[in-house]
Amino acid sequence: MASDSSSALNTNSTVWEGIWHAEASSRCKKLVWRACSEGLPVRSLLLQKGIIKGDDTCPCCRTCKETTTHALLLCEEVKPFWLGSPLGLRVDWLHNVANITMSQWVDQCLDVLDKRGMGMLCAMVWGLWHKRNAWVIRKKKLDFAQVMAKALSVFATQEWVPPLDSKVKVNFAVSAIEDVGTGFGVIFRNSKAETMASGTYFLKDECYDSEIAATVCYKWAIEKSQELFFIDANFETDCQQLYNQWNEFTQENNTSSASYLDELLEECRTMMQGTEASLTLVAHTANKVAQCLARLAFDYGEKDWIDEVPNKALESLQSDLAAIADASADRSINVNIVLQD
Ligand SMILES: [Zn+2]
Incomplete structure (x- = not known):
């Protein structure tokens, strides 16, 4: 990602490392990194590059401009999936949520999520991008179970880890x-x-x-x-x-x-x-x-x-x-x- 600011570069290297160490398959980590580098073909980007003309409205909710953050996080069609995921994330409660970039959001998540949590995050992004494309390309609406199955097919802890504190x-x-x-x-x-x-x-x-x-x-x-x-x-x-x-x-x-x-x-x-x-x-x-x-x-x-x-x-x-x-x-x-x- 081209950026002049050194703090943005620092954020980028932290984000890159955080994604890299997440417990998830490498193909879904690469997708998250692409999202953080504004490399996914969302409509606002396609319009900016002159690949499409006129309209950059989100094809799923048809109410907002489709940015990367919108497609993967803020879209009303996507929020319930985050809430229902094992992360139980309430998107509306996120700090500064309306103006955030994907990279800034992942950076915030790194403060609270361990490798496993980050793996789940990567898997959810994978599942939600798949859901978006299923709609855009095949006009197929995927339900919660289908998206979760897709997400979990790329997320699973690779090695046994002990439970937290008093659990068995x-x-x-x-x-x-x-x-x-x-x-x-x-x-x-x-x-x-x-x-x-x-x-x-x-x-x-x-x-x-x-x-x-x-x-x-x-x-x-x-x-x-x-x-x-x-x-x-x-x-x-x-x-x-x-x-x-x-x-x-x-x-x-x-x-x-x-x-x-x-x-x-x-x-x-x-x-x-x-x-x-x-x-x-x-x-x-x-x-x-x-x-x-x-x-x-x-x-x-x-x-x-x-x-x-x-x-x-x-x-x-x-x-x-x-x-x-x-x-x-x-x-x-x-x-x-x-x-x-
Ligand atoms: Zn939308």
Whole structure:
């Protein structure tokens, strides 16, 4: 971005670094950087460059000039998505919101968001730009679930990170082998990355489709967590289908149990009611121990371990610990945000 002012250049390098360190895929970080450098083909820019003539009104709301900030942040068609995102951002409450540039806004966000929060921000920008283009190019209106699915397809924590303060993090996973059965694995860890408990479960000869299996496993993990009195736990899955279904189900306030899947989701919701428990999507690589335990379920069947994992899962546990050590060694941005459930 061409700028004469050295403070703007400083802001730019801070913003660039902040985006670069965000936990998100590089293609969506590049998009956010393009937005911050005023490189996205919004209508005001196209008009300025003489590529279009006459009208630079936002094609989505048809009320304001379409600047980068408008398209990604201020448009009335976009605000509810920020509020409904895991960031729970109220765009109207932002400081100096009407006159802000994308780069200034990202700079402000860097003060309050950690790498994970920034990753979510990048993913939301990705999803919202996709939503805008779906409308402009194909005249297709994407709903909340579709935009979130798009955003989350590029955002997921790549390595396991400990939960905040007094919370317990519950990672769970499924492993299925056709004609043999389905294995479940779960591990409970605290903010010091200490193992509180772990467990396996095996369903012989039973194989569900992956969505059902993930939901049965989720229910099992919630039951285990309540047995252990970890009431407000942070559950983590690497199953995108489960994550999407869960969000759709809990947002719709759907009480009619139309299918077996809905019934399972309803049971999960009932068990979590009145708690601060939450479900987050992570990458496969951030769910290694649970994955390993799910495979071990084929040997162990139903089994629990207190304060430890079985020896055969030690390697994946240690790989998580090594990743935390690496992350804290080069951590420059260490402000945590409490993500809304
Ligand atoms: Zn608009």
